[in-house]
Amino acid sequence: xxxxxxxxxxCMALERDKHIAQRALLTMDEVHLLDLYRRMVLIRRFEExxxxxxxxxxxxxxxxxxxxxxxxxxxxxxxxxxxxxxxSTYREHGHCLAKGAAPRAVMAELFGKATGLSRGHxxxxxxxxxxxxxxxxxxxxxxxxxIAAGLGLSIRYREEPEVVCxxxxxxxxxxxxxxxxxxxxxxxxLPVVFIxxxxxYGMGTMVQNAICQEELYRFAEPYKMxxxxxxxMNVLDVYAAATEAAARxxxxxxxxxxxxxxxxxxxxxxxxxxxxxxxxxxxxxQERDPIKNLRRKLLSEQRLTEARLEEVDVEVAAxxxxxxxxxxxxxxxxxxxxxxxxxxxxxxxx
Amino acid sequence: xxxITYREALNQALREELDRDERxxxxxxxxxxxxxxxxxxxxxxxxxxxxxxxxxxISELAITGAGVGAAMGGLKPIVELMTINFALLxxxxxxxxxxxxxxxxxxxxxxPMVIRAPQGAGHQLxxxxxxxxEAYFMHCPGLRVVIPATPAxxxxxxxxxxxxxxxxxxxxxxSLYGVKGEVPDGEHLVPLGRANVVREGKDVxxxxxxxxxxxxxxxxxxxxxxxxxxxxxxxxxxxxxDLATVITSVKKTGKAIVIYEGWRTGGAGAEIATQIYEAAFxxxxxPVERIATLDTxxxxxxxxxxxxxxxxxxxxxxxxxxx
Numbered sequence: 001x002x003x004x005x006x007x008x009x010x011c012m013a014l015e016r017d018k019h020i021a022q023r024a025l026l027t028m029d030e031v032h033l034l035d036l037y038r039r040m041v042l043i044r045r046f047e048e049x050x051x052x053x054x055x056x057x058x059x060x061x062x063x064x065x066x067x068x069x070x071x072x073x074x075x076x077x078x079x080x081x082x083x084x085x086x087x088s089t090y091r092e093h094g095h096c097l098a099k100g101a102a103p104r105a106v107m108a109e110l111f112g113k114a115t116g117l118s119r120g121h122x123x124x125x126x127x128x129x130x131x132x133x134x135x136x137x138x139x140x141x142x143x144x145x146x147i148a149a150g151l152g153l154s155i156r157y158r159e160e161p162e163v164v165c166x167x168x169x170x171x172x173x174x175x176x177x178x179x180x181x182x183x184x185x186x187x188x189x190l191p192v193v194f195i196x197x198x199x200x201y202g203m204g205t206m207v208q209n210a211i212c213q214e215e216l217y218r219f220a221e222p223y224k225m226x227x228x229x230x231x232x233m234n235v236l237d238v239y240a241a242a243t244e245a246a247a248r249x250x251x252x253x254x255x256x257x258x259x260x261x262x263x264x265x266x267x268x269x270x271x272x273x274x275x276x277x278x279x280x281x282x283x284x285x286q287e288r289d290p291i292k293n294l295r296r297k298l299l300s301e302q303r304l305t306e307a308r309l310e311e312v313d314v315e316v317a318a319x320x321x322x323x324x325x326x327x328x329x330x331x332x333x334x335x336x337x338x339x340x341x342x343x344x345x346x347x348x349x350x
Numbered sequence: 351x352x353x354i355t356y357r358e359a360l361n362q363a364l365r366e367e368l369d370r371d372e373r374x375x376x377x378x379x380x381x382x383x384x385x386x387x388x389x390x391x392x393x394x395x396x397x398x399x400x401x402x403x404x405x406x407x408i409s410e411l412a413i414t415g416a417g418v419g420a421a422m423g424g425l426k427p428i429v430e431l432m433t434i435n436f437a438l439l440x441x442x443x444x445x446x447x448x449x450x451x452x453x454x455x456x457x458x459x460x461x462p463m464v465i466r467a468p469q470g471a472g473h474q475l476x477x478x479x480x481x482x483x484e485a486y487f488m489h490c491p492g493l494r495v496v497i498p499a500t501p502a503x504x505x506x507x508x509x510x511x512x513x514x515x516x517x518x519x520x521x522x523x524x525s526l527y528g529v530k531g532e533v534p535d536g537e538h539l540v541p542l543g544r545a546n547v548v549r550e551g552k553d554v555x556x557x558x559x560x561x562x563x564x565x566x567x568x569x570x571x572x573x574x575x576x577x578x579x580x581x582x583x584x585x586x587x588x589x590x591x592d593l594a595t596v597i598t599s600v601k602k603t604g605k606a607i608v609i610y611e612g613w614r615t616g617g618a619g620a621e622i623a624t625q626i627y628e629a630a631f632x633x634x635x636x637p638v639e640r641i642a643t644l645d646t647x648x649x650x651x652x653x654x655x656x657x658x659x660x661x662x663x664x665x666x667x668x669x670x671x672x673x
Contacts (some may be wrong), residue, residue, distance in 0.1 A: 087419075119458075120456070128456070128459055129458075135419075135422060146412045150416035150418055152419070154422075154424055176411060184416060342492055343494075343516050
């Protein structure tokens with residue numbers, strides 16, 4: 001059943017796209033490259049801290065880590081402007097941080113504190129930041145896609161040059177919501193970039209046991225939109241594809257589907273030891289670590305120095321220590337907020 | 351003040367709110383060129399154009415979810431579901447998204463959306479097209495559930511719903527579209543959470559909403575001939591629920607019958623009866639009665655369908671027994 005080499009082969013097929021990533025590298029200045037690196041490291045360290053805090057009982061409930069997939073969030077979101085929207089899933093810490101959310105507020109939400117992004121009412125799966133246009137994590141598989149289409153519709157309605165970037169996993173593809181949303185977005189030429197993070201497993205079920213078409217980007221074709229498969233372990237590759245798709249959407253030419261082939265370094269959630277995967281398969285993918293890859297590339301191409309990258313590592317570590325401290329010291333939500341926010345309160349209306 | 355139908359009253363409300371607020375738009379199956387499956391949106395496309403009167407594919411989940419997204423993107427969508435039976439295809443977006451977003455994002459997001467849908471039986475449409483599902487939505491915190499009986503309330507409540515910012519499930523009854531009544535011209539707003547005492551009486555309280563209000567009124571008139579003085583309350587909205595008006599009445603009459611077209615078991619009437627017990631047990635002279643649709647899927651045969659539905663005769667019978 002299990003065929004790691006076959007999956008490895010999938011990634012080999014991506015080698016042909018390397019020149020696209022190379023071009024992206026050449027067109028980016030040092031500030032931009034450092035920013036990519038910084039955001040990816042921030043997400044990785046954030047997830048490591050989260051795992052640590054989870055094991056210490058500081059974070060509870062469902063918690064799905066993004067480690068290994070950083071290149072997808074950072075590559076895609078770097079291709080957006082501030083006013084562009086992001087819609088996410090329950091594996092959302094990375095998307096939220098990449099869009100610019102304060103690590104303090106994200107960590108505090110994971111701790112369930114009043115200072116959290118969603119005031120402790122949301123948790124790991126329901127982060128939201130209106131100012132950053134991070135439009136939320138939705139924990140029903142496929143649930144974010146129709147909402148992304150609706151945001152796209154609002155953009156068209158207001159005639160603004162904005163786009164929506166909608167992330168979802170391979171597990172969302174067999175959902176009706178995926179197909180209905182792609183049809184609607186294409187039919188109405190909505191400015192949505194659909195990004196499928198194909199990490200090969202919907203929880204513990206392999207893609208080939210769930211979806212008749214394993215080349216997920218091919219689902220774009222029946223919906224008459226461009227579909228591309230990119231190396232989701234290469235931030236520059238994702239960036240290049242997302243830039244193109246976002247530009248197309250902004251021009252009014254409609255949606256695109258990007259399949260980013262990636263791998264989660266941890267189980268589905270904190271309670272999943274991932275016994276359905278072989279250690280060999282995990283090792284193969286860890287060698288493709290998106291952060292190590294970028295680091296190697298930046299150094300070998302002499303775009304940034306070892307010292308500069310280490311500065312970032314140190315700086316990020318401090319940011320996270322501060323975030324944890326902030327979360328720990330923050331107050332619990334007051335009990336009387338339990339019944340708040342169910343309905344819009346008097347005076348909140350328009 | 352003009353005599354217009356329930357359908358025309360809804361159409362008028364939509365026109366007035368489309369004129370009033372640029373952010374308001376309508377989308378749904380057949381709302382544009384067809385004029386609405388029940389002709390509620392008739393003529394709107396010609397006036398407001400495709401941008402604001404948007405025909406959609408048959409994708410209830412995506413339409414409803416797109417309404418949620420559009421509302422979060424600053425618009426005020428009115429999503430028409432052709433009938434409430436199809437809302438079951440959209441229930442994920444209604445319950446898991448629309449109802450939860452304000453809360454689970456800590457008050458930082460809102461979903462000002464109205465979902466309009468006709469429901470109810472009486473036209474021999476069979477098991478899958480005859481349901482009354484208000485209890486499904488009443489059960490879920492975060493949704494407003496509005497269910498007008500009269501043309502005036504249809505207009506006044508719809509206008510209010512469009513202007514407020516909570517997600518609303520607005521339930522119309524298929525048998526009421528042709529019902530005529532006095533409707534105020536222009537600005538007419540009916541607040542949510544205020545029941546209407548349609549008929550005052552001192553012997554028994556008939557609590558109802560939507561089409562069953564007419565059955566309750568007919569029953570009250572029949573009971574009057576027998577010297578029984580029934581009070582009739584039209585709840586108009588199930589969330590918020592105007593319990594105060596109900597309790598005031600029950601304290602006066604000591605007897606309550608809840609009449610509704612949903613299934614008897616787990617229906618809105620079960621909740622209303624319980625709330626009456628909780629708030630006015632000592633004032634009751636008899637157990638609260640429920641008159642509702644029989645707990646079966648709706649049969650096609652006309653005689654069977656009629657027997658499954660609550661009627662004025664049922665109300666009279668129960669009221670006589672109570673007194």
